[in-house]
């Protein structure tokens with residue numbers, strides 16, 4: 378796969394990096410990670426690691442348009458992809474977590490597992506469900522007339538806290554309100570699903586016969602009405618509605634647009650926020666979503682990678698700009714890496730110091746003074762030839778261009794483009810100077 382790709386992409390021509398990234402993440406990585414959970418321990422072996430490095434190095438270099446001499450450490454950081462051995466362990470941990478294995482970062486919290494096909498209801502017990510949309514107050518009044526009980530549900534995440542609520546109405550007033558809480562690692566989606574599930578339970582418990590359930594979460598309604606969606610809360614909701622039907626009760630689901638001023642919806646919204654912020658009671662639902670586990674595993678991976686990156690002897694040119702792999706991971710994808718920019722971030726390019734190292738030039742001196750080595754740091758921060766442009770940029774950035782400020786300039790959204798413009802100008806000048 379790599380050889381095919383290499384023929385279609387060079388450092389300065391051919392396939393765009395974003396296309397290569399898609400091919401890498403959608404085809405190459407999954408191929409390598411196939412059944413990784415079974416052989417993950419092998420990825421710690423030196424021989425296996427070397428093979429993985431060879432594969433990944435090529436792709437990483439193509440992704441960031443780097444010279445082939447650039448180290449794997451640099452190329453990975455600039456390409457914004459994690460080392461394969463770490464990805465393999467990541468895939469294995471995730472597989473374990475999904476199977477309910479203990480997670481050191483989670484303590485005794487239990488992970489939300491999707492219902493397996495074996496637990497699915499018998500086909501004869503399947504109920505087909507659907508939901509209708511309601512656009513405004515008038516439509517609501519027309520459609521809701523037939524229901525003895527209208528139940529509005531909502532979920533909310535506010536200041537990192539999660540809550541859900543039900544508000545039950547007869548034709549004019551609220552008859553009952555119910556607040557539910559979830560721990561902060563839960564998602565709004567879970568809160569919305571929990572509210573729907575509790576609404577169905579209310580319908581099952583009550584004496585009335587007709588129920589309309591109104592939610593403003595299209596995602597939750599879609600999950601509940603999709604008979605093959607394995608989310609445990611959706612499975613439970615469907616089963617509850619089925620039992621309602623056995624008691625000759627009718628339960629209808631509706632989607633309403635949020636914040637259209639529908640009284641019941643506004644009330645449920647307010648209750649859900651209160652539940653999130655004020656409630657001190659034990660959570661009504663506390664299974665940890667797999668997305669949370671994924672994030673935790675990713676953070677652990679980034680930590681591991683950062684240690685490797687910092688300890689590595691290579692990538693000194695890249696560390697000048699990105700001393701920390703974790704913060705770099707969030708930045709590099711936002712920088713449109715060009716052929717020139719990668720030369721700046723790696724030090725591998727048309728600079729005398731590099732050209733001499735690889736025997737393309739006899740003298741590593743800068744044009745300003747014999748004996749002063751022409752490195753990226755020198756031309757950007759010290760060289761008298763570029764002093765004027767440097768001075769102007771410093772004025773514009775209101776910051777002096779020093780080695781300690783480089784990482785800061787890369788992190789800052791506002792200063793970064795100005796600084797990169799300056800770098801590109803200087804470096805293009807030096808590269809063409811060295812071509813003569």
Ligand SMILES: [Zn+2]
Nearest residue numbers: 743744745760
């Ligand atoms: Zn110089």
